[in-house]
Amino acid sequence: MIIMQNTFFTNSPTLIVMVGLPARGKTYISKKLTRYLNWIGVPTKVFNLGQYRREVQSYKSFEFFRPDNEEAMQIRKACASNALKDVVIYFSKEHGQVAVFDATNTTRERRVSIVSFAKEKGYKVFFVESICDDPDIIAQNIADVKVSSPDYLNCDKEEALADFLKRIECYKQTYVPLDDEKDRRLSYIKIFNVGSRYLVNCVQDHIQSRIVYYLMNIHVTPRSIYLSRHGESNMNLLGRIGGDSGLSPRGHKYATALGTFIKSQHIKDLKVWTSHMKRTIQTAEHLGIPYEQWKALNEIDAGVCEEMTYEEIQDNHPEEFALRDQDKYRYRYPKGESYEDLVHRLEPVIMELERQENVLVVCHQAVMRCLLAYLLDKTADELPYLKCPLHTALKLTPVAYGCKVEHVFLNIEAVNTHRERPGNVDVSRDPEEALKTIPDHF
Amino acid sequence: IELSSVPQFTNSPTLIVMVGLPARGKTYISKKLTRYLNWIGVPTKVFNLGQYRREVQSYKSFEFFRPDNEEAMQIRKACASNALKDVVIYFSKEHGQVAVFDATNTTRERRVSIVSFAKEKGYKVFFVESICDDPDIIAQNIADVKVSSPDYLNCDKEEALADFLKRIECYKQTYVPLDDEKDRRLSYIKIFNVGSRYLVNCVQDHIQSRIVYYLMNIHVTPRSIYLSRHGESNMNLLGRIGGDSGLSPRGHKYATALGTFIKSQHIKDLKVWTSHMKRTIQTAEHLGIPYEQWKALNEIDAGVCEEMTYEEIQDNHPEEFALRDQDKYRYRYPKGESYEDLVHRLEPVIMELERQENVLVVCHQAVMRCLLAYLLDKTADELPYLKCPLHTALKLTPVAYGCKVEHVFLNIEAVNTHRERPGNVDVSRDPEEALKTIPDHF
Numbered sequence: 096m097i098i099m100q101n102t103f104f105t106n107s108p109t110l111i112v113m114v115g116l117p118a119r120g121k122t123y124i125s126k127k128l129t130r131y132l133n134w135i136g137v138p139t140k141v142f143n144l145g146q147y148r149r150e151v152q153s154y155k156s157f158e159f160f161r162p163d164n165e166e167a168m169q170i171r172k173a174c175a176s177n178a179l180k181d182v183v184i185y186f187s188k189e190h191g192q193v194a195v196f197d198a199t200n201t202t203r204e205r206r207v208s209i210v211s212f213a214k215e216k217g218y219k220v221f222f223v224e225s226i227c228d229d230p231d232i233i234a235q236n237i238a239d240v241k242v243s244s245p246d247y248l249n250c251d252k253e254e255a256l257a258d259f260l261k262r263i264e265c266y267k268q269t270y271v272p273l274d275d276e277k278d279r280r281l282s283y284i285k286i287f288n289v290g291s292r293y294l295v296n297c298v299q300d301h302i303q304s305r306i307v308y309y310l311m312n313i314h315v316t317p318r319s320i321y322l323s324r325h326g327e328s329n330m331n332l333l334g335r336i337g338g339d340s341g342l343s344p345r346g347h348k349y350a351t352a353l354g355t356f357i358k359s360q361h362i363k364d365l366k367v368w369t370s371h372m373k374r375t376i377q378t379a380e381h382l383g384i385p386y387e388q389w390k391a392l393n394e395i396d397a398g399v400c401e402e403m404t405y406e407e408i409q410d411n412h413p414e415e416f417a418l419r420d421q422d423k424y425r426y427r428y429p430k431g432e433s434y435e436d437l438v439h440r441l442e443p444v445i446m447e448l449e450r451q452e453n454v455l456v457v458c459h460q461a462v463m464r465c466l467l468a469y470l471l472d473k474t475a476d477e478l479p480y481l482k483c484p485l486h487t488a489l490k491l492t493p494v495a496y497g498c499k500v501e502h503v504f505l506n507i508e509a510v511n512t513h514r515e516r517p518g519n520v521d522v523s524r525d526p527e528e529a530l531k532t533i534p535d536h537f
Numbered sequence: 538i539e540l541s542s543v544p545q546f547t548n549s550p551t552l553i554v555m556v557g558l559p560a561r562g563k564t565y566i567s568k569k570l571t572r573y574l575n576w577i578g579v580p581t582k583v584f585n586l587g588q589y590r591r592e593v594q595s596y597k598s599f600e601f602f603r604p605d606n607e608e609a610m611q612i613r614k615a616c617a618s619n620a621l622k623d624v625v626i627y628f629s630k631e632h633g634q635v636a637v638f639d640a641t642n643t644t645r646e647r648r649v650s651i652v653s654f655a656k657e658k659g660y661k662v663f664f665v666e667s668i669c670d671d672p673d674i675i676a677q678n679i680a681d682v683k684v685s686s687p688d689y690l691n692c693d694k695e696e697a698l699a700d701f702l703k704r705i706e707c708y709k710q711t712y713v714p715l716d717d718e719k720d721r722r723l724s725y726i727k728i729f730n731v732g733s734r735y736l737v738n739c740v741q742d743h744i745q746s747r748i749v750y751y752l753m754n755i756h757v758t759p760r761s762i763y764l765s766r767h768g769e770s771n772m773n774l775l776g777r778i779g780g781d782s783g784l785s786p787r788g789h790k791y792a793t794a795l796g797t798f799i800k801s802q803h804i805k806d807l808k809v810w811t812s813h814m815k816r817t818i819q820t821a822e823h824l825g826i827p828y829e830q831w832k833a834l835n836e837i838d839a840g841v842c843e844e845m846t847y848e849e850i851q852d853n854h855p856e857e858f859a860l861r862d863q864d865k866y867r868y869r870y871p872k873g874e875s876y877e878d879l880v881h882r883l884e885p886v887i888m889e890l891e892r893q894e895n896v897l898v899v900c901h902q903a904v905m906r907c908l909l910a911y912l913l914d915k916t917a918d919e920l921p922y923l924k925c926p927l928h929t930a931l932k933l934t935p936v937a938y939g940c941k942v943e944h945v946f947l948n949i950e951a952v953n954t955h956r957e958r959p960g961n962v963d964v965s966r967d968p969e970e971a972l973k974t975i976p977d978h979f
Contacts, residue, residue, distance in 0.1 A: 292721070311740065
């Protein structure tokens with residue numbers, strides 16, 4: 096009988112429709128939500144109407160957006176129509192499950208036509224409306240992402256700001272927010288003032304419930320996330336994977352250096368998280384800050400390969416070793432886990448990371464790759480090969496629509512534990528071909 | 538400095554304050570939320586004002602609740618005050634983390650005094666307001682839980698209903714719901730008409746975020762949850778724990794019988810869930826219904842004891858065996874899991890179970906104990922000893938404030954896999970004492 100691997104998210108594709116005046120964070124939310132959904136395994140894509148417009152029309156001024164500009168209105172409608180055509184292709188031909196339609200969608204008329212379109216195609220619709228009347232937040236948004244937009248390439252900041260404010264005024268004239276009464280059968284979340292308040296209406300299914308939960312946990316307060324592996328462990332020195340060993344002498348040195356670095360950063364209210372494994376706990380101990388242990392942060396379980404060197408894995412399980420190289424993201428060690436399983440168990444960590452402010456996560460190579468992939472929007476193919484060397488702290492700071500990364504190598508030598516994908520991943524390959532990319536060890 | 542070995546949900550105790558007219562589901566929500574929080578490890582208790590009142594005043598009629606009944610008003614205030622005194626004891630002396638104050642709290646005055654009380658004590662406050670104007674829902678609530686309340690012990694149904702409706706009218710006269718503007722700094726969720734719509738304001742921390750997520754996922758649509766273990770496995774026959782074996786011949790017979798039973802129930806839109814292990818999948822295969830596999834439903838990982846008999850565990854790990862008997866809920870097998878870990882990984886399963894309607898979960902002994910403990914509000918001490926025999930399906934149907942349980946033994950013999958706590962749990966005990974309660978096997 097039909098077997099489904101835990102993809103109970105939804106049967107119909109879902110069209111998320113953003114609603115709101117310009118500079119209300121719609122694109123920020125669209126991109127962040129899309130990054131999250133892709134990371135948890137729900138193929139999602141943003142369709143940004145501004146990009147469609149820029150392809151057919153080079154921007155001159157706010158006049159384009161005047162509600163009485165008939166010619167522009169035709170162009171804008173055509174762009175919206177093209178975007179929705181691409182949504183259909185994404186769902187029917189590209190295995191997409193969620194599409195985020197990032198546009199103002201501020202008139203009832205526009206929203207009604209989207210709902211008909213979706214109904215005709217059998218897509219579920221979920222609206223995300225961002226309402227903000229705080230002039231400081233809006234000014235900040237405009238400074239962060241609008242004045243540097245492609246629309247204002249050849250303008251100075253003052254001009255861009257003045258024009259953009261007039262653009263907002265054009266939309267305000269015809270803006271009709273989702274209505275408590277008239278729209279009571281629609282499924283939506285209204286976000287007020289960057290999250291102090293939410294109105295949630297008619298959540299239809301699991302994926303919408305997850306989307307709501309996620310949107311209610313994210314915030315825009317400036318902060319940094321620090322990621323580091325444990326200090327070099329005794330297992331690392333021997334080229335063995337997994338296990339629960341303590342730190343090597345160099346590992347202890349790193350932990351001390353990490354503590355010094357952290358103190359030098361003068362981080363406000365830093366939370367420190369470790370796994371339940373000795374090597375992360377020993378690392379955190381040197382920091383002199385209270386830390387919380389998360390079992391979910393434990394390293395990937397290598398099952399029957401636990402505590403083996405790659406040479407031993409090749410000797411004892413040559414076929415498994417090759418299968419892993421063929422699909423490192425989905426491959427599950429016998430009696431162990433896959434990267435895909437790891438992402439699943441790290442999801443609550445990511446959710447809490449979103450809620451928190453300054454956090455240092457002391458974890459493990461595979462775990463750090465998963466967290467980094469989420470934060471930097473890496474694909475499932477890239478994820479298992481992300482470079483996360485020992486003794487290097489990463490400082491990630493959200494900025495505009497993405498994340499700034501600073502690598503801090505703390506000058507304590509350590510073995511390399513990164514194994515690149517070898518050229519030959521065939522099950523019939525020779526041992527030397529399998530072992531070609533193995534890092535050195537004692 | 539180790540802060541905790543599970544993530545901290547909150548530092549200050551949290552007082553959840555229910556708000557709403559009678560028969561709006563406040564007690565239902567209070568009990569269900571409390572059950573959930575306790576299950577995930579957050580010590581929570583309900584303080585139901587009606588119970589305090591019944592202790593000092595035997596109920597005569599709705600007149601007690603008239604807003605102009607001065608004498609009654611004094612009694613009611615005193616009861617509220619006593620309830621809050623007990624909350625203080627619960628937090629300061631009984632290690633409570635969340636208290637649910639289950640009362641109408643329908644006046645601004647009452648809520649203001651609770652907020653001051655909490656502020657003075659350093660407790661966080663989170664309001665849960667249930668607003669319902671659907672007369673059918675209210676009539677159903679009254680029929681389900683009010684006419685049979687201790688207040689109406691000696692009345693017939695008609696009398697009880699008439700009196701209760703007058704009671705609601707008394708409250709309506711002074712009811713002031715939480716206000717968008719005036720209460721914008723309070724933390725709360727407003728639930729409209731049993732969940733079609735929610736207003737969420739100022740969520741302060743992780744536990745409030747979890748509470749909101751939970752409340753937004755529960756529903757009251759009638760349904761049943763069926764729990765069953767896999768059919769008897771080959772490992773079961775040999776008295777071995779864990780592993781990933783297939784079904785024994787009797788196990789296959791059970792699976793067929795389960796399929797017949799399920800069909801006979803004519804269950805609407807039944808969802809079937811299994812783990813990733815052969816024995817649950819083989820069981821589901823016999824049902825002829827599509828099923829979904831959840832890795833989270835896999836049996837507890839017995840680590841170094843995987844695939845051993847209890848005799849072998851006693852031989853090889855006598856000390857571990859004793860430690861497990863001392864604290865079966867928290868004990869973690871070396872390189873394995875504890876029941877506590879299991880609850881943590883089953884939480885998303887429970888959340889999805891709440892969202893769904895008719896579901897059959899085909900799982901394992903320890904997993905089933907965890908799910909049953911959640912559904913039947915069993916403590917962490919009781920949980921690891923709940924009886925979940927092979928070849929017996931449980932049908933759980935929510936009713937009033939709890940769950941009705943029907944045991945269905947499908948008449949296919951199987952080994953017993955239930956090991957009671959032995960008398961002697963001391964590390965120094967003799968092998969015979971350790972093995973006293975072991976069930977028979979081949």
